[in-house]
Amino acid sequence: MxxxxxxxxxxxxxxxxxxxxxxxxxxxxxxxxxxxxxxxxxxxxxxxxxxxxxxxxxxxxxxxxxxxxxxxxxxxxxxxxxxxxxxxxxxxxxxxxxxxxxxxxxxxxxxxxxxxxxxxxxxxxxxxxxxxxxxxHLKFSLPYRALFARNLRPDTAERMIDALAVLMVRLHLAGFYWGDVSLSNVLFLRDAYAFSAFLVDAETGDLQINLTEGQREYDVDLARTNIIGELMDLSSGSLLPSGVDEIAIGNRLVDRYHSLWSALTDTDKFGPDEMWKIEKRVNKLNELGFDVDELEMKTAGR
Ligand SMILES: Nc1ncnc2c1ncn2[C@@H]1O[C@H](COP(=O)(O)OP(=O)(O)O)[C@@H](O)[C@H]1O
Ligand SMILES: [Mg+2]
Structure with a gap:
């Protein structure tokens, strides 16, 4: 053992x-x-x-x-x-x-x-x-297959990936290395405009003080590979809306993750007279389509 x-x-x-x-x-x-x-x-x-x-x-x-x-x-x-x-x-x-x-x-x-x-x-x-x-049991949550079986909006895959990027950034900021990121290990909750993602399978994970860039990149890379495979599997079962490009969706996770990570951790420091910098950062997040309410903003340190 x-x-x-x-x-x-x-x-x-x-x-x-x-x-x-x-x-x-x-x-x-x-x-x-x-x-x-x-x-x-x-x-x-x-x-x-x-x-x-x-x-x-x-x-x-x-x-x-x-x-x-x-x-x-x-x-x-x-x-x-x-x-x-x-x-x-x-x-x-x-x-x-x-x-x-x-x-x-x-x-x-x-x-x-x-x-x-x-x-x-x-x-x-x-x-x-x-x-x-x-x-x-996480009430009203849907595994990704059920999500696609019920939701015919063409942008379902994008919205799902955006929620997963937010989840991964939050976990990584807290020092959690997942080790097994895949759509199968996430549950999705749907509201009017967006999904939110919950971690369901922490078996391979580890909580550390800080993650190295290598550990974060490993999670991101594995997420991409797994997502592409899982979407291809949906596609072969005719569950994926036509016109969805599995590889582009996998790449989207990588892009969204990196944009969000750097919007939150880039090292310009805020002085007390520089509140505009925070505003700029919030605007940047909004432009990226992230709901800033979902994230805890820290004004010192980062
Ligand atoms: N608390 C929960 N609420 C809702 N669904 C759950 C919960 N726990 C597990 N599940 C469902 O069971 C599936 C398998 O759970 P998981 O922990 O990933 O098992 P495994 O380690 O065998 O992969 C998940 O994808 C999810 O759909
Ligand atoms: Mg699992």
Missing amino acids: ESLELPQMDPRVLKATSVKAEDPAASSPEPHALKITAASSNPKMFTLPWEKPLATWPEDLLANLPRGISRHVVRFVHVGDEVYAMKEITRNVAEREYELLRRLQKLELPTVQPIAVVTGRHSREGEPLEAILVTK
């Missing part, structure tokens, strides 16, 4: 804000009995059939909502008045992702909300089962 995480570790992280270094659970033994780790308790969680593989949970517990492509078994489950997303994964990965999501939520970043990690699962016959990461 330990060795699974090592290749992803940046050596500096051990000295910095590594989840692994701070997480005492990472080296704790597998619990023998069912263990639900959560920030707040919900007694209904104990009534769920944890002794069954998630893929075999009874239909009447499940919520039939649009779900993206995933490597693992993921199900939406009614728990009282809430709907939770459950993902069956190894214990180390579940604990790591839970902790990362908690830290991202504390930084008020747009991600799904972690609810619990369930470990020590066993079948009736005593066979060990994988852990489950529980997050709150």
Whole structure:
């Protein structure tokens, strides 16, 4: 288990804000009995059939909502008045992702909300089962395939990419290296004029003090490659509006990301008598089509 995480570790992280270094659970033994780790308790969680593989949970517990492509078994489950997303994964990965999501939520970043990690699962016959990461189902969110299945506006792809660029810049400004950016790992919320994007899969991510340009560029480059592939896949299923150029959309992500990043981080400093510089920057962001309300503007430091 330990060795699974090592290749992803940046050596500096051990000295910095590594989840692994701070997480005492990472080296704790597998619990023998069912263990639900959560920030707040919900007694209904104990009534769920944890002794069954998630893929075999009874239909009447499940919520039939649009779900993206995933490597693992993921199900939406009614728990009282809430709907939770459950993902069956190894214990180390579940604990790591839970902790990362908690830290991202504390930084008020747009991600799904972690609810619990369930470990020590066993079948009736005593066979060990994988852990489950529980997050709150993000209401009204759509995975990208569902978005295209419902939305015939020709600029859907552009609006989606713009939202993803905002999400990536926000995560990178906070020091989050994603490592697995793709449309499948994002959820979209739609309002009248724009989409907003939420991170859903933090499994490969790492929260650091500062990202290097190389790390940011790796995320951007992988996003581009994955987006082009995912759009081509939509296109072969006739889900993409005709005339959409997959490669141009992939390149748009790179352009939007860089424009936004430099509009926010270019190093002209603001003096107290230079408020016009802030105004200029806000105007530049507006010209780029970004909603400045979405971003926290800092007047000092950058
Ligand atoms: N909290 C959530 N709210 C809404 N949808 C979710 C949530 N968690 C997961 N999903 C859906 O399940 C899919 C797979 O989840 P993900 O964490 O990416 O799994 P995997 O690690 O197997 O790729 C996502 O694309 C998303 O559509
Ligand atoms: Mg995923």
